[in-house]
Amino acid sequence: MRSDGLDITTVPCFFKCPISLDVMKSPVSLSTGVTYDRVSIQRWLDGGNNTCPATMQILQNKEFVPNLTLHRLIDLWSDSINRRAGSESPESNTPSRDEINAAIEKIRIENDNCDVLSKILRFAKESDENREFLAGKDDFVGMLVDLIIQFDSRHFSGSQLILVGEAVKILSMICRKIFDRRRLSNLILTNGGDCLTSFFLLIKSGNPKLKIDCSAVLEFIAVDAESKLIIAERDGLVIEIMKSISSDSDSSLIEASLSLLIAIASSKRVKLALIREKLVTKLTSLLTDPTTSVSVTEKCLKLLEAFSSCKEGRSEICDGACVETVVKKLMKVSTAATEHAVTVLWSVCYLFKEKKAQDAVIKTNGVTKILLLLQSNCSLTVRHMLTDLLKVLKVNSRSCLYTETKTTHIMPF
Secondary structure, three states: OOOOOOOHHHOOHHHEOOOOOOEOOOEEEOOOOOEEEHHHHHHHHHOOOOEOOOOOOEOOOOOOEEOHHHHHHHHHHHHHHHHHHHHOOHHHOOOOHHHHHHHHHHHHHHOOOHHHHHHHHHHHHHOHHHHHHHHOOOOHHHHHHHHHHOOOHHHOOHHHHHHHHHHHHHHHHHHHHOOOHHHHHHHHHOHHHHHHHHHHHHHHOOOHHHHHHHHHHHHHHOOOHHHHHHHHOOOOHHHHHHOOOOOOOOHHHHHHHHHHHHHHOOOHHHHHHHHHOOHHHHHHHHHHOOOOOHHHHHHHHHHHHHHOOOHHHHHHHHOOOHHHHHHHOOOOOOHHHHHHHHHHHHHHHHHOOOHHHHHHHHHOOHHHHHHHHHOOOOOHHHHHHHHHHHHHHHHHHHHHHHHHHHHHHOOOO
8 A cells, every 4th residue: 555545556557657656746748758747857857867767768858848638637536546435434424414404503502512513524525515505504604703713722722623623624615605705704804803813823823734724715705905905914814824835835735825825915015015025035936846736836926927016026026036937937837837927027028127037038048938939829918928028038138149249359368
C-alpha cells in the first residue's frame, strides 16, 4: 500500500511519472511528447540535463506544457478510489432527511451537540442534493452562524473547537448552494463583527483544514465593496491569511488563501494594504517554486494583474525578479496563466511604460516568447496586448543596441 492509502497495483501505468514512479500531481509534457510530474522534470532540468529522461533525446528546448487531459483523468480516478474507500467505511452510513430534520431540531434545543453536527456533516458530504437540502432549511444557516459566534479562543475547550469547526465545515460545504449570498454576508458581518472575530480566531488557531473552510466562507460572503472592505480591514485577518501563502504550506491552503485575497482585493485601499505587507514578494516566491500547482500559479498571476493597476503595485513588480518570473510563465502553465501574465506585462511595459520592466522582458528573451504566442491560438484581446508589447519592446531593444554600439565606438584605444 502507498502512504496515501491507494493500492499501488490499481494505478494505471501512464498515471505514474517515469522519474519518480509515483502518481503525477501536475503532469506536463516535453517537446518529445513524454509526460512527467512537474516537480520531477523541473528538478531534472534544473540539474543541467538537456535530454528527455525516458527517451534520452536531446531537447530542442526545455519548455513543457500542462497535460490537462491526463490531469483530469488522474483526478477522476483518484475520486473514484476515494469514493470506493469511503463506501467501505462503517462510518459512511448516510443519515436520512428525517434524521437530519430531527438533528437540526436537537441543535435548536441543545445548541452544543458535536455528535449531531457530525451526523449533519456526513449528510452534507454525500451529495449536492443533500447540500441543497440543508441550504434551503429555514434558519439552519443562521443556527450555524450563531454557533460560530460563540467561539472564544481565550475560554474554549477542545470539544468547543471541534463543535465550531464542524459548523464552519458544514457552512463551507453548503454556502455555494445558498441562493441569497447577501443575507449570509449580513448574518456574518453584522452583530458587532462577533462572527468575523470568531473566523479570525479560528484561522489563527493554526488548523490548516479549518483555515481552508474559513477562507472559503469569507470569500463567498465578499459580495460587494463594503463587505470586502470589512473583511480586509478586520485587525490581523489579512496578516493571518498571508501566513499561509508559503511554499511550506499545503497547496489547498495556499489556493484557498489566494482565492480569498483575490475576492477582497478589488478596491485600491485593499490593494495598497496587501502591497504594504509585501504580498508581491510572496507571490514571486511561489511562482519560482517548481512544486507550485497550476491553480496556485494562475491565482498568483491574477493578483499581480490586479496590483499592476496601481503605482505602488507596479513599483513592487518592477523591483526584484518578479517581471522575469512572469515572463518565464508564458506558455508554460495554462491558457489562463498566460493571459494573466500577458496582462501584467502589458500593464507595466506598454500602458505605464516602466523602463525597468521593459529591460527585464528583453533580458529574459520575452520578445521571442511574445512572437511565439502571436502564432498560437490566443484570444483577440491577448493578441492586441501582445502587438502593443512588441511595439514598445522592439523600440526599447533598438535603443539599447544603439547605446551599446555608440559606447563601443567611443572607447579609447
